Amino acid sequence: MEITQLIRTEVSKAVKALYDYSVDEPDVLLNPTRKEIEGDYTVVVFPFTKAAKKAPPVIAEELGNYLTEHVEDISGYTTIKGFLNLNVNDAYWSKFLSDIATQENYGYHTSNGRKVVVEFSSPNTNKPLHLGHVRNILLGWSMSRIFEASGYDTKRVQIINDRGIHICKSMVAWQKFGEGRTPESMSRKGDHLVGEYYVMYNNEEKEQRAALEAADNGDDEPAILQEARELLLKWEDNDSDTRELWKTMNGWVYTGFDETYKNLGVNFDKIYYESETYLLGKDTIEKGLEKNIFYKKDDGSVWIDLEDAKLDHKLVLRSDGTSVYITQDIGTAEERYRDYEMEKSIYVVGNEQDYHFKVLFEILKRLEEPYAEGLYHLSYGMVELPEGKMKSREGTVVDADDLMTEVVQVAKEESLERGDVGSLSEERQQEIWRRIGMAALKYHIIRVTPRKKILFDPKESVDIQGQSGPFVQYAYVRTHSVLNKAGEWNADMTNYTTAQPQEKELLMLIRKYGDVIADAAKNYDPSLVANYVYDLAKSFNKFYHDIPILKAESEAAKGFRLTLTQTVGKVLTSALDLLGIEVPERM
RNA sequence: GGUCCCGUAGCUUAAUUGGAUAGAGCAUCGGAUUUCGGCUCCGAAGGUUACAGGUUCGAGUCCUGUCGGGAUCACCA
Numbered sequence: 231m232e233i234t235q236l237i238r239t240e241v242s243k244a245v246k247a248l249y250d251y252s253v254d255e256p257d258v259l260l261n262p263t264r265k266e267i268e269g270d271y272t273v274v275v276f277p278f279t280k281a282a283k284k285a286p287p288v289i290a291e292e293l294g295n296y297l298t299e300h301v302e303d304i305s306g307y308t309t310i311k312g313f314l315n316l317n318v319n320d321a322y323w324s325k326f327l328s329d330i331a332t333q334e335n336y337g338y339h340t341s342n343g344r345k346v347v348v349e350f351s352s353p354n355t356n357k358p359l360h361l362g363h364v365r366n367i368l369l370g371w372s373m374s375r376i377f378e379a380s381g382y383d384t385k386r387v388q389i390i391n392d393r394g395i396h397i398c399k400s401m402v403a404w405q406k407f408g409e410g411r412t413p414e415s416m417s418r419k420g421d422h423l424v425g426e427y428y429v430m431y432n433n434e435e436k437e438q439r440a441a442l443e444a445a446d447n448g449d450d451e452p453a454i455l456q457e458a459r460e461l462l463l464k465w466e467d468n469d470s471d472t473r474e475l476w477k478t479m480n481g482w483v484y485t486g487f488d489e490t491y492k493n494l495g496v497n498f499d500k501i502y503y504e505s506e507t508y509l510l511g512k513d514t515i516e517k518g519l520e521k522n523i524f525y526k527k528d529d530g531s532v533w534i535d536l537e538d539a540k541l542d543h544k545l546v547l548r549s550d551g552t553s554v555y556i557t558q559d560i561g562t563a564e565e566r567y568r569d570y571e572m573e574k575s576i577y578v579v580g581n582e583q584d585y586h587f588k589v590l591f592e593i594l595k596r597l598e599e600p601y602a603e604g605l606y607h608l609s610y611g612m613v614e615l616p617e618g619k620m621k622s623r624e625g626t627v628v629d630a631d632d633l634m635t636e637v638v639q640v641a642k643e644e645s646l647e648r649g650d651v652g653s654l655s656e657e658r659q660q661e662i663w664r665r666i667g668m669a670a671l672k673y674h675i676i677r678v679t680p681r682k683k684i685l686f687d688p689k690e691s692v693d694i695q696g697q698s699g700p701f702v703q704y705a706y707v708r709t710h711s712v713l714n715k716a717g718e719w720n721a722d723m724t725n726y727t728t729a730q731p732q733e734k735e736l737l738m739l740i741r742k743y744g745d746v747i748a749d750a751a752k753n754y755d756p757s758l759v760a761n762y763v764y765d766l767a768k769s770f771n772k773f774y775h776d777i778p779i780l781k782a783e784s785e786a787a788k789g790f791r792l793t794l795t796q797t798v799g800k801v802l803t804s805a806l807d808l809l810g811i812e813v814p815e816r817m
Numbered sequence: 818g819g820u821c822c823c824g825u826a827g828c829u830u831a832a833u834u835g836g837a838u839a840g841a842g843c844a845u846c847g848g849a850u851u852u853c854g855g856c857u858c859c860g861a862a863g864g865u866u867a868c869a870g871g872u873u874c875g876a877g878u879c880c881u882g883u884c885g886g887g888a889u890c891a892c893c894a
Contacts, residue, residue, distance in 0.1 A: 259833095260833090266838080267837080276874065276875075279874075286874080310837070312874080354894085395894090542819095545892060554891090554893085581822065582889070583888095583889090584889070585820080588821090611887085611888095645856095648856075666856095677830080683887075685828095687828090695842085696843060697829090697830085697831095698842085698856090704854090708857085712854095715853060749834095761831065761832095764842090772857095774853075774858090775849095780852095795853095816854095
């Protein structure tokens with residue numbers, strides 16, 4: 231049995247035997263022992279004082295005695311105040327290592343047959359992706375990977391906001407100023423090209439507004455805004471020319487997005503388009519009206535009263551019968567359930583929509599939708615720059631494509647300075663630089679817990695030292711390099727029973743990997759994996775520095791350490807993969 | 818104004834969900850290589866966990882209040 235599980239089980243038994251008190255195994259408080267103190271795992275005995283009617287140190291002593299006698303893998307103990315520090319038999323660790331060494335996908339949980347849908351990215355089609363999207367995409371991607379590793383059948387989806395006044399604005403500007411330009415004719419990424427016309431639109435609108443104000447007609451609407459509105463009406467009327475232009479320009483954007491997604495290393499199982507879903511949800515509102523979940527005002531608008539959930543009254547259908555944003559979301563949720571019958575849905579959306587999702591989920595609960603209990607809003611803080619918030623109107627956004635180019639470029643420059651990979655082909659070097667640069671960027675963003683806002687300093691995002699992606703990659707490259715030198719080795723390590731503290735620390739971390747995955751899924755927090763993989767890399771570097779591997783004192787020790795090194799390499803690769811980070815073989 | 822989120826070392830952050838002396842990285846200062854790759858390792862310094870109360874064996878974590886920062890409160894999406 232796995233060691234921490236074993237300790238929980240045995241503590242539970244011991245408490246029953248000694249004090250006739252029942253503790254559930256998960257409720258046994260068990261931590262790794264602090265570094266300065268002797269021992270491997272620590273049991274907190276305070277919770278047993280009432281049942282035992284004894285002082286904590288006495289209980290610790292009695293439990294320690296019992297466990298040492300009854301459990302083979304526990305070789306001894308010490309007590310400090312109310313803490314019982316247990317020593318694990320050295321033989322346990324070599325057995326543990328040889329057990330997992332050949333395991334496929336070590337740390338992954340077996341399939342649980344449950345389905346989860348993760349929605350992320352979900353951009354508008356009027357401008358390219360920026361740093362904010364990057365955080366969203368990285369969170370969504372790693373969350374979906376973590377759920378897969380936790381045994382879930384996982385689907386990745388996004389819903390693209392491809393209709394509405396914003397895209398009409400880009401269209402108007404292109405009609406006026408475009409002169410037939412295309413991504414091909416301009417050699418420009420489609421999403422960037424469309425984004426430029428959106429900017430042109432905004433500039434034009436601003437100028438017209440200023441002119442109107444100068445002429446003392448400040449209350450009038452700028453002509454170009456009227457044109458955009460007309461275009462939206464035409465779109466809704468299915469005007470063929472408008473639809474054609476809309477399709478063409480959105481097509482440019484999608485091609486651009488695809489390239490960005492590819493560079494970020496992400497993909498989707500299904501894409502929903504608002505132009506196809508914006509009419510959904512109305513039926514549900516009708517049904518809800520019949521069940522008195524909603525109510526109708528005199529003007530014909532439909533509302534829901536959520537005051538007893540500490541929310542407000544919320545409009546769900548306009549007086550003219552058309553839907554609002556939340557109506558669509560209700561409809562899309564149902565459509566998604568028809569597609570996947572998922573038990574859990576995770577919406578990766580920024581925290582400015584916290585209120586919206588509270589309302590949405592509350593409504594779906596009241597409608598008694600079968601998937602309502604599994605809804606989760608993975609809310610994350612904004613990404614801010616040192617000089618303040620990003621504002622597209624002020625041109626202070628950090629473009630996703632530029633950012634990626636930049637980090638890879640920096641990785642390249644620093645690598646050339648060191649000259650470690652100069653002997654490789656140009657292509658392979660390029661691939662290594664790409665992996666390093668992307669690792670730096672991704673790790674820098676994913677390591678902070680989602681709900682906190684990120685202060686994004688471009689300089690720090692390409693750090694390769696300290697707690698960074700490349701630091702972890704370097705530890706992996708070391709494992710790879712040692713193993714290459716080692717060639718074949720004798721993996722029989724059963725008579726290696728003198729594990730060093732550095733080795734035990736590594737093994738305890740490796741043992742924890744499956745727990746970390748489960749925790750990250752339970753808390754919807756990929757940063758737990760990011761912090762874990764750093765700890766593992768750091769611990770390996772120390773081991774590597776302190777202890778000889780190839781020149782170990784015995785064949786058994788060498789076999790043990792090489793197997794350990796190999797296993798560390800596997801776990802590093804696996805954990806980084808959950809974050810969407812690839813490892814290079816050299817760097 | 819109501820509601821929600823955040824406040825930890827100069828900076829960026831962690832804390833096994835209420836457990837021991839709050840742990841890292843950057844920056845600063847000082848060390849380590851006849852060795853499997855120095856993008857490494859070791860050490861020093863740096864903290865009244867915004868503040869004030871409370872709950873208990875025990876609080877960065879839970880409760881109340883105060884201060885500071887942000888978000889949100891559309892027949893927009």
